[in-house]
Amino acid sequence: MSSISTDSLPYFDPAVDRRVALITGGNSGIGYYTVLQLYLHGYVVYIAGRSRSRVLKSIKELKEKANTITKDYEIQNANTNLTSPKRCLGELVYLEIDLSSLSSVIAAVDTFSNMESKLNLLINNAGAMAVPYALTRDNFEIQLQTNFVSPFLLTTKLLPLLERTADLYPSTEPPRVVYLSSIGHKFAIRFFSLNTSFNYRPNLLFTWLRYGMAKTAGIHFMKMLALRNPKILCMSVHPGFVMNTNLFTYWTRLPIIGILFWCFFQIFGYFLGVSNDEGSDAIIKCCLEPKLSLENDNGKYFVTGGIEAEPSKVASNMDYAARTWIWTVHELSERGITIPN
Ligand SMILES: NC(=O)c1ccc[n+]([C@@H]2O[C@H](COP(=O)([O-])OP(=O)(O)OC[C@H]3O[C@@H](n4cnc5c(N)ncnc54)[C@H](OP(=O)(O)O)[C@@H]3O)[C@@H](O)[C@H]2O)c1
Structure with missing residues (x-):
């Protein structure tokens, strides 16, 4: 059950303090409820998705839901004669991205960078679980690319913007990156290697292993990023x-x-x-909880309701994490994409 009340987390007025978030896969499931909360808290939220019509439909629904919640809040305040602060809604914007295509990820970064000069929150939420074996046009196994390689590319390409946000606004909380892992990362057992032939064996049982490998690699990524970029607060979540x-x-x-x-x-x-909105609690806590800090929480893993937990031994192993980083940079460079040191 949820351990937090989102009411206690900070609310922003976008006209006074513009906060910008980018979330992948915010049009359904847990991502949808994460967007709802961020929007209610005054964030300008870019919902990055592969289907314009699905994202626009969700934006319409989210606006209706948020208006109802805000009206209820105002009526409650009026009835109780409380002088609770006014709450302002943020903005919702569609951004095209298909994580099964590296060029689509790069195009999304270019589009976003032309539209915004800051980024406070990046939420790598989109994912696929235990789907049949398939290779993407970039020649990665589909789960590995959707759940890990593309989020890696998206995040590293947005790092300059995240760092600039940290430098330009030193008095606000540091930018955050949240990665949706899963307890399923524990399917990845000893002797972790992204080169393993499991990744390329079309067998239904191995599909769960492939999911676990990708979600473990995502935890490695957050741990490495926390070490390499101490200005940005990076966390993984099992919702x-x-x-x-x-x-x-x-x-x-x-x-x-x-x-x-x-x-x-x-x-x-x-x-x-848990329900969808309870699933989003852990993400919202990682995004908005002011008590989380660079000094104490960078690289950590949180589970349902935003409770800190230890990931598997494989996911915690920093030798494996370094190898994951090197492997990914190498694979991307083989495909003509340079990740700056
Ligand atoms: N549900 C759980 O119990 C659970 C548990 C642990 C972890 N998680 C993680 O939580 C995250 C959200 O999952 P969910 O349960 O909310 O599932 P969901 O409703 O299926 O949401 C997944 C989102 O990812 C998007 N997506 C998938 N492939 C994509 C691609 N190639 N390019 C762009 N977007 C893509 C989907 O977009 P479309 O609508 O276009 O398909 C959808 O918006 C995932 O990373 C998942 O692994 C979920």
Whole structure:
């Protein structure tokens, strides 16, 4: 259950203190509720997604939801004669990105950099889980690219903007990067290597390993970034088991046995799951909690409700983390993309 009240987190007036966030995959599931909270807290939120129509539909719904919540807040204040501070909504903007294409990621960074001169929050939320083996046009396994390589590229390309934001606004909290990992990172067992042939073996069981590898690499990435860029607060999150999102649709739509998977996920969710908005609590805490600091929290891993936890031994291993960094920079350079030192 949630350990935080989002009401206690800071609210901003975008006309006075413009805060900018970029989130991938904010049009559905946990990302949707994360966007809702950020928007209610006055953030200008860029929702980066691969389908313009899906993102625009979610923007419309989010605006309606936020207006209702704000009206309720005002009525409650009027009824109780409280002089609670006025709350201003932020802005919602669509940004095109397809994480299965490195060139799309670079184009999104260019578009964003032309539109904004600052970035306070980057949330690498979009992901795919346990989908069948496929290679992207960049020749990465699909889960590895969607869950890790593209978020790595997006973040490292946006680093100059994040650093500039830290330098230009030294009196505000440092910019933050939040990476959506998963407890499933624990599927990645000993002898971690992104070169492993598991990654390229088209077998349904290995698909869970591939998910675990990608989500472990993401934790490595946050730990390395925290070491390399001490001006930016980087954290990984397991949001909780949120069993009704689109993450599970490959399994629930399988012919005949899909219904069995659906039943299993529902029962599992009933006992161990949380709702979508509770799933977003851990992310919102990592984004907005003023008590989190560069000195104490950089590189850490948080779980459901924003509770600090230890990731697996493989994910905590800094030798593996360094190898993950080097491997990724090398693979990107093989594809003509340079990541500055
Ligand atoms: N749900 C859980 O229990 C759970 C547990 C642990 C971790 N997580 C992590 O939480 C994150 C959000 O998951 P969710 O449960 O909210 O799932 P979801 O509803 O399926 O959301 C995933 C989002 O990622 C986007 N996406 C997928 N592939 C993309 C691509 N190639 N380019 C751009 N966007 C892409 C999807 O966009 P479209 O709408 O266009 O498909 C969607 O907006 C994921 O990283 C997941 O691994 C979830």
